[in-house]
Amino acid sequence: MTVQSWAQWHAEHERHLADPHGFLAVTSLNFLTTNPRRFPDAPGEWSTGPEGVVVDLADGEALTVDGAAVTGRHAFGVIGERSGVNARAGDAVIEVARRGGFDIVRPRHPDNPLRLAFRGVPAYEPDQDWVLTGRFVPFDVPRDVTVGAAVEGLEHVYESPGRVEFEVNGAPLALTVFNGRTPGSFFALFTDETSGVTTYPANRSLAIDPPAADGTVTLDFTRATNLPCAYTDFATCPLPPAENRLPVAVEAGEKIPYERLTAATRR
Known part of the structure; x- marks a missing residue:
């Protein structure tokens, strides 16, 4: 050394x-259930069940998943432990992942104050x-x-x-x-x-x-x-x-x- x-x-x-979509950009941590919920920092209503994580996007809402535009209802499938999918929503990344046996949604916004103040x-x-x-x-x-x-x-x-x-x-x-x-x-x-x-x-x-x-x-x-x-x-x-x-x-x-x-x- x-x-x-x-x-x-x-x-x-x-x-x-300091990456624009790194952990300093995370704005919330949301554990999903079978009850669909909407989060203020991500588009859509999110839930999980036998088919894995599902998002229902309202009119005017969209995500980009694997380079393709997604509207309406989208199933991410069953996600493996410590794996995840990053969906895009404008400048933000919506991390959809599985941690400790739970499906989570973790939005990442480049303008998060924690990231902007990083020194x-x-x-x-x-x-x-x-x-x-x-x-x-x-x-x-x-x-x-x-x-x-x-x-x-x-x-x-x-x-x-x-x-x-x-x-x-x-x-x-x-x-x-x-x-x-x-x-x-x-x-x-x-x-x-x-x-x-x-x-x-x-x-x-x-x-x-x-x-x-x-x-x-x-x-x-x-x-x-x-x-x-x-x-x-x-x-x-x-x-x-x-x-x-x-x-x-x-x-x-x-x-x-x-x-x-x-x-x-x-x-």
Whole structure:
């Protein structure tokens, strides 16, 4: 790790957060039922049932789904867990997704004040001491791990292929990991002794590249990131499993967002 490479990574991460239709653009989180409901920030009446999510669009209302204009009644079909469809409504994106066993509608408007006021993410200065070497220890059989969520009453289930063992100042530690976005990679959800002090209380996430042939992995805590729930209450982020509450202060990676610090000073 170099300071320059970290700065480039951090700047790219901030650009991703500021995307016109990213999580900072979300204006509401709506859990669907069989009872059709209308939301002020999305066209149509929305419901869910055996055929999946359905929207009934009134005269003059329209969506664009997969590049095609949609009017009247449209069925999105059954959506898989942690999957979703983005429909367009003018400048907005209407996210239709399934999280924790529930179908949701989550509109994203580029002019959302949270996004417009975004001024970056505070973080610890990069420190090579927090780039650690660990060892991936696979389970005999991958395990389904149930974790809580930022939304009360919601749960997520992730497949865990194993754990990563490492040391901090001679103390043996371990993190249960989940399968990452790319084949062979992992990610870990964790809290530590900085959580609720200088870092977001609920969770942080650490991406881990695939292990070497001998199981060696790199844990670059300087790139530990906040999840969307650190910025908005309209996120359904998973919480770490209990064993991933590290009994050390990981003074690396992203800190409590400015938006949460500002909100805290207003209370």
